[in-house]
Amino acid sequence: MSTSAARLAPGLHTAPAPVSMRQVGRAFVGRRGTHRVLDDVTLRIEAGEVIALLGASGCGKSTLLRLVGGLDRPSAGEITVDGRAVRGVAARTAMVFQDPRLLPWRTLAGNVAFGLAPGHDRTTARADVRAWLELVGLGDFTEHRPRQVSGGMAQRTALARALARRPGVLLLDEPFAALDALTRLRMQDLVGQVQRAAGSTVLLVTHDVDEALRLADRIVVLGPAGPAGQGSTVQHVTAVPGVRPRDLGSPASAALRTDLLDRLGVAPEGSRSS
Template sequence: MTASATLEAPTSPGEPSTHSAAPQAAFDSLNVRFAGVGRSFGGRPVLRDISLEIAPGEVLAILGTSGCGKSTLLRALAGLDTGFTGELTIAGKPVQPYDDRTAVGFQEPRLLPWRSVRRNIELGLPRELSKAEGRARVDELLELVGLAERAHLKPREISGGMAQRASLARALARRPGVLLLDEPFGALDALTRLKMQDLLLDIHAQTGTTVLLVTHDVDESLQLADRILLLGKDDGAAAEGATAKRLLTVPGRRPRDRASADLAELKSQLYAGLGVDAH
């Protein structure tokens, strides 16, 4: 794939690998478009000529080596970084500073230690909601992430996995059209990580929101994504900065069989794209 190639969204967004559950509280999922997006720091290009479309309700995993600009791409889409070049739109309109059509979940839960789980989730509520509406929405989110019985506890009184669930609920509180997750499970142990992956699939099935997931984990990207964007430097390219090196569609419906031969082949391709010998 050349650096200037435009990566189009699938004809039927998310359809090839949708989770089996039907949405119960669907959000207004939004499409995303990158057109020639780049970012430099101190004159050094980090990202260049990123062009792709993400369909409403799609789950896109962003995979790449450390320092290739994965988190930078998310920050630009969230309106947390306005120094990029090119065009970046959500639902056909340019991204705005601190764009409230998006919400971000980070690797660390970033919960306020003096507030309960419930009150941490409340921080994500839009201001226009009444108290009754806000209370009802938080109740709904607590049920969604399985924390209804722990809503009164402080962050120090819950596990790391529970804290990450609370962080996800806070990000979902304003019903974002685009959910941006920056290695949200990277600090968790292996078993908790698998459980959180299943939870994210359940949340996506319930809400239908568009998801961009930054991860270093090839297996995680194969389990969760409709498509995987591999960021990196084009082989043999003289230009600096990472670009859209590959865009791969993940076969099969979610939840997927981790032992699938189709996934094994794709896994090998992804490792090769990352410069890793998987054998």
């Protein structure tokens, strides 16, 4: 997979935005009562930082991502993007889901164009769409339909569509979960290249510890907040040593991997580093 990440036009570079979460909670009320998903989540993400969210299934990782993007509203607390409280869909954010969610009747170029902010004239829009598709290695497939490309190519198109919004914050909700192992590794490399080229702050939800270690500057583990009935909260935050892309075989990465797996209840008992 080749990309043009290093040659991204300066005019397409995005100004990264910081994210602040202060005592954020989210509860859902149903027939069986109130289900608290998140409680007292407080976290600061610096502009241009890559953060990975880890935690057991159902701990609220995707819910938190949706709150940052304005696709849902917190029951308590406040989230700001670039210093502005999130009220409705946040204009400075864009999200990539597990499913590419492409419009089947549009070409790949048409799908990316769908993500452009209003105000582009036709010539500029065409050039920008081409640039984003080149960035993700799809410059030769602009007129293909989603049904004519692989799952990995469809997901790269979804990434280009999100980037076309010029987001200060790029939200990735397990975007590689449905891909085969080799394509997943290639997509991880691509996201790293794209982030360095485009400049967006990135918040990534993943179940894969190795993926978090490869891509993130810091890893946030969501875990139980306390007594039964309370939602998840930030259990642990750790900086990932080394410069991306990282050698996961290094002693530092291996030790951190063991610690994170232990915190997630996967590593053998007694393996947690002190």
